[in-house]
Amino acid sequence: MLKVRNLDVAYGSLSVLHHLSLHVKQGEIVTIIGANGAGKTTLLRTITGLLRPRSGSIRFREEEIGSLPTENIVSRGCSLVPEGRQVFAAMPVRENLLLGAYVQFKRGRREEVHRDLERIYGLFPVLKQREHQLAGTLSGGEQQMLAIGRALMAGPSLIMLDEPSMGLAPLIVKDIFAIVRQLGKEGGTVLLVEQNARSALRIADRGYVLENGRIVLEGAAENLLANREIQRAYLGKDVDAENK
Amino acid sequence: MFQRFRHITALAAAIAAVQLLTAATGKEFFLTQLTMAGYYTLVIIGLCLLMGYAGQISLGHAGFFAIGGYTSAVLTTVDLSAWKAAPAISLLAKSGILTGRADLYGGQILTVHPWAAFLCALCITIVVAFLIGVPVLKLKGHYLAMATLGFGTIIYSVVLATSRFGAADGISSVPAFPLLPGLAVTGGSSQRVANYYFAWLLVTVGMLLLINLIHSRVGRALRSIHGAEDAAGAMGVDAARYKLNTFILSAVYAAVAGVFLTHYNGGIGPSEASIMKSVRYVAIVAVGGMGSLWGTLIMSAVLNFLSLRGYFGTFDDAVFGSILIAVMLFSPEGVLKLDIRSLVGRWIRTDRKAGA
Amino acid sequence: MFLELFFQYLVAGLTYGTIYAVVGIGFNIIYNTTGIINFAQGEFVMLGGMTAVSLHAFLPLPLAIAGAVLVTMAVGGLIEMLFIRWLVKPSVLRMIIITIGVSILIREGALHLWGEGIRSLPYFTGNEVSAIEIGGVRVSPQVLWALGVAAIVVLLLNVFFHYTMLGREMRACASNRDAAALCGIPTRNMVTLSFVVSAGIGALAGCVVSPITQTQYGIGAGLAIKGFTVAILGGLGNSMAAVGAGFILGILESFSIWVMPTAYKDAISITILLAMLFARPSGLFGNSEAARLKEF
Numbered sequence: 001m002l003k004v005r006n007l008d009v010a011y012g013s014l015s016v017l018h019h020l021s022l023h024v025k026q027g028e029i030v031t032i033i034g035a036n037g038a039g040k041t042t043l044l045r046t047i048t049g050l051l052r053p054r055s056g057s058i059r060f061r062e063e064e065i066g067s068l069p070t071e072n073i074v075s076r077g078c079s080l081v082p083e084g085r086q087v088f089a090a091m092p093v094r095e096n097l098l099l100g101a102y103v104q105f106k107r108g109r110r111e112e113v114h115r116d117l118e119r120i121y122g123l124f125p126v127l128k129q130r131e132h133q134l135a136g137t138l139s140g141g142e143q144q145m146l147a148i149g150r151a152l153m154a155g156p157s158l159i160m161l162d163e164p165s166m167g168l169a170p171l172i173v174k175d176i177f178a179i180v181r182q183l184g185k186e187g188g189t190v191l192l193v194e195q196n197a198r199s200a201l202r203i204a205d206r207g208y209v210l211e212n213g214r215i216v217l218e219g220a221a222e223n224l225l226a227n228r229e230i231q232r233a234y235l236g237k238d239v240d241a242e243n244k
Numbered sequence: 245m246f247q248r249f250r251h252i253t254a255l256a257a258a259i260a261a262v263q264l265l266t267a268a269t270g271k272e273f274f275l276t277q278l279t280m281a282g283y284y285t286l287v288i289i290g291l292c293l294l295m296g297y298a299g300q301i302s303l304g305h306a307g308f309f310a311i312g313g314y315t316s317a318v319l320t321t322v323d324l325s326a327w328k329a330a331p332a333i334s335l336l337a338k339s340g341i342l343t344g345r346a347d348l349y350g351g352q353i354l355t356v357h358p359w360a361a362f363l364c365a366l367c368i369t370i371v372v373a374f375l376i377g378v379p380v381l382k383l384k385g386h387y388l389a390m391a392t393l394g395f396g397t398i399i400y401s402v403v404l405a406t407s408r409f410g411a412a413d414g415i416s417s418v419p420a421f422p423l424l425p426g427l428a429v430t431g432g433s434s435q436r437v438a439n440y441y442f443a444w445l446l447v448t449v450g451m452l453l454l455i456n457l458i459h460s461r462v463g464r465a466l467r468s469i470h471g472a473e474d475a476a477g478a479m480g481v482d483a484a485r486y487k488l489n490t491f492i493l494s495a496v497y498a499a500v501a502g503v504f505l506t507h508y509n510g511g512i513g514p515s516e517a518s519i520m521k522s523v524r525y526v527a528i529v530a531v532g533g534m535g536s537l538w539g540t541l542i543m544s545a546v547l548n549f550l551s552l553r554g555y556f557g558t559f560d561d562a563v564f565g566s567i568l569i570a571v572m573l574f575s576p577e578g579v580l581k582l583d584i585r586s587l588v589g590r591w592i593r594t595d596r597k598a599g600a
Numbered sequence: 601m602f603l604e605l606f607f608q609y610l611v612a613g614l615t616y617g618t619i620y621a622v623v624g625i626g627f628n629i630i631y632n633t634t635g636i637i638n639f640a641q642g643e644f645v646m647l648g649g650m651t652a653v654s655l656h657a658f659l660p661l662p663l664a665i666a667g668a669v670l671v672t673m674a675v676g677g678l679i680e681m682l683f684i685r686w687l688v689k690p691s692v693l694r695m696i697i698i699t700i701g702v703s704i705l706i707r708e709g710a711l712h713l714w715g716e717g718i719r720s721l722p723y724f725t726g727n728e729v730s731a732i733e734i735g736g737v738r739v740s741p742q743v744l745w746a747l748g749v750a751a752i753v754v755l756l757l758n759v760f761f762h763y764t765m766l767g768r769e770m771r772a773c774a775s776n777r778d779a780a781a782l783c784g785i786p787t788r789n790m791v792t793l794s795f796v797v798s799a800g801i802g803a804l805a806g807c808v809v810s811p812i813t814q815t816q817y818g819i820g821a822g823l824a825i826k827g828f829t830v831a832i833l834g835g836l837g838n839s840m841a842a843v844g845a846g847f848i849l850g851i852l853e854s855f856s857i858w859v860m861p862t863a864y865k866d867a868i869s870i871t872i873l874l875a876m877l878f879a880r881p882s883g884l885f886g887n888s889e890a891a892r893l894k895e896f
């Protein structure tokens with residue numbers, strides 16, 4: 001579904017991703033784990049056209065999307081839940097969700113939009129309760145759910161999530177991961193970027209480890225979970241955090 | 245280090261060469277516009293320091309030019325002979341600050357001596373620049389641009405609305421500015437060559453000062469402010485003070501130019517304070533490449549000369565507007581920086597190869 | 601007598617306030633979607649007025665005004681497409697200089713097209729001397745036209761931004777451009793649209809006040825500064841507060857004639873601007889917290 005080949009990305013003269021390659025197949029949950037500043041956000045922003053690659057190719061459903069503007073990438077079915085949620089703070093929850101359905105409205109699928117809206121409210125009942133509340137006044141967890149809901153409203157065939165657990169209480173993180181897992185079960189394709197490596201690898205089919213802009217390891221999720229190096233570098237941190 | 249002096253020597257040579265060229269081709273009347281272009285260049289290199297090196301935009305520099313010009317014009321034309329008897333006035337007259345001269349109609353009038361007026365203009369400029377600079381330089385981006393634009397507009401509308409400043413007509417019959425015995429800043433054709441050299445001498449001295457400043461500790465501090473103000477603050481650079489001093493210095497450059505150009509032209513009008521003038525200064529700094537004093541100097545000499553000679557006709561302002569847009573769209577680094585340098589570099593290289 | 605004079609000044613202040621408010625709103629609309637202060641904002645008002653006067657030579661007044669608004673909207677859109685659209689993350693300084701350049705070009709174009717003459721549209725109803733009595737005060741019907749049109753513009757903008765899909769998309773774009781793009785919204789078109797909308801309302805205001813304030817090629821720069829003052833007074837990005845701020849500035853200016861020579865009127869409003877910038881850049885009405893929440 002998604003194929004990234006030899007991607008190079010730089011901010012000005014600062015090169016951040018080097019010859020990065022990865023792929024996501026239909027129906028898979030793939031996770032990318034890596035420390036702060038590894039380049040995870042940079043990668044996702046480049047895939048969605050918010051950043052331009054210096055070189056390399058990004059193919060989505062057999063089509064080169066590396067030079068398309070963001071809105072065209074989204075309308076082809078590749079959605080991103082951005083880091084830090086980024087909901088439209090001054091608008092109510094419902095309007096946020098309807099804006100997410102922009103590409104659906106464009107195709108004249110009003111019916112589907114209302115069905116999707118009900119589905120999102122089913123996934124996140126709290127959003128239904130807060131339907132008319134301004135998004136900026138929601139709690140962090142609720143905003144994250146709204147951000148996911150908004151991305152799902154576009155009816156994407158691939159949804160990418162950038163650190164959905166960031167800054168959230170463990171209980172809510174659990175909810176969110178449950179939702180991601182459910183999306184996978186329903187046949188959705190997910191690319192999940194996380195620092196919370198253990199939880200991410202538990203629900204993923206495959207994983208990549210990103211270090212300083214390079215993929216240093218890849219493999220089936222259970223293999224990565226069992227990998228000693230990963231346990232030391234990424235899961236060890238997790239254990240510390242959980243013991244707190 | 246040596247490069248600096250090479251550049252200054254080259255400037256001096258160019259100044260002399262242009263004069264000799266006009267003499268040789270019998271186009272000495274060009275010197276008038278070249279002299280005026282010199283004074284405008286003085287404003288513009290001062291603004292270049294502020295914009296290019298300290299990173300602060302000013303859309304009100306014509307205001308400082310006008311403060312200099314109008315102060316000098318008013319002081320050297322207001323007749324004080326009616327108050328001759330007053331002790332303060334007679335004291336000033338005795339000390340030489342006031343000077344008597346014949347006016348246009350042959351009557352005897354008593355006015356402030358140009359040198360005293362000049363010092364007075366400088367003081368006023370410094371005070372105004374300080375008072376405006378302290379609050380304005382706290383602002384950034386659009387706010388800074390609008391605030392300086394606002395300052396310029398205030399000066400313009402005050403000049404235009406005040407009869408003491410001649411309102412829409414401006415002030416005329418400003419006397420010559422005596423420099424040395426036999427040498428004065430005036431538009432008379434007998435002093436044309438001397439005035440040309442004096443104007444460009446000022447520019448040269450101004451450049452020397454700025455270049456030394458840029459290569460000193462102050463210059464490094466300024467550049468760090470331009471790069472990132474917060475980082476500069478963390479490094480212990482007192483960004484606010486450096487910005488203020490730069491602002492005042494560039495205002496002084498503008499005021500000095502204003503004073504001398506007013507004496508050279510024998511008068512000043514409100515258009516010198518207009519926003520279009522300020523914008524034009526900014527345009528030339530932009531074309532020269534923000535932060536390139538030499539580029540700015542060259543572009544200023546060329547563009548001001550062309551404009552003053554009237555080559556742009558009724559499209560004068562439109563030309564500067566187009567220049568602004570074109571430079572900012574296609575080459576925000578300035579015109580000289582990008583192409584010509586590499587072109588010239590390539591040309592020199594191939595030339596050498598050919599010679600070898 | 602005193603009271604009558606008072607109301608005269610008040611009405612004059614309201615008239616000018618209308619146009620300042622509309623220019624201020626125009627600033628805000630573009631600022632919200634792009635983060636740019638469009639220094640050519642005042643030029644839209646001038647273009648609207650001048651074009652309408654020219655069109656009125658062979659078209660009835662309503663059509664001339666409609667035509668002028670459309671022409672100015674086209675110019676606004678064109679400006680964005682030619683000079684702004686394709687710049688990648690331009691610096692603020694660069695944008696300031698470009699929009700100043702654009703405003704100079706429009707002004708010079710107008711000078712060459714229309715000359716230096718002062719023009720105006722005819723009064724929409726009645727003429728210079730006709731007046732309507734409201735509670736003992738005589739008010740020119742054109743002032744009522746101006747206020748009425750301003751009110752309708754504000755109302756329509758509110759409906760547009762809050763109750764239409766397109767308006768919401770523009771707000772989304774203003775609130776968070778990346779997030780809007782991730783919803784599939786073509787953000788660059790929204791930016792073009794914001795130029796079109798603010799050009800349109802500027803032109804309309806230019807037509808409505810033209811009989812009273814008159815139009816000349818050079819009025820744009822002054823209006824831009826006033827409009828910006830209003831935008832700052834109301835809090836940059838807050839369109840509706842600009843309306844209140846516009847009237848405040850118009851009235852202040854108008855009453856300043858009482859204590860100062862008329863010629864210093866412009867200096868007054870700019871002094872207010874400077875004072876605001878130094879003391880309270882977040883605006884009269886907003887706190888700095890709210891100023892960060894951009895809203896139409």
Ligand SMILES: Nc1ncnc2c1ncn2[C@@H]1O[C@H](COP(=O)(O)OP(=O)(O)OP(=O)(O)O)[C@@H](O)[C@H]1O
Binds near residue numbers: 011083
């Ligand atoms: N706008 C930018 N300009 C310059 N450098 C940037 C910019 N954004 C990110 N970087 C740099 O690029 C590198 C990768 O950043 P990125 O945000 O992709 O990391 P990340 O893996 O998402 O980290 P985190 O886990 O903290 O979100 C970092 O070194 C960062 O400093």
Ligand SMILES: [Mg+2]
Binds near residue numbers: 040041042083162163
């Ligand atoms: Mg990140």
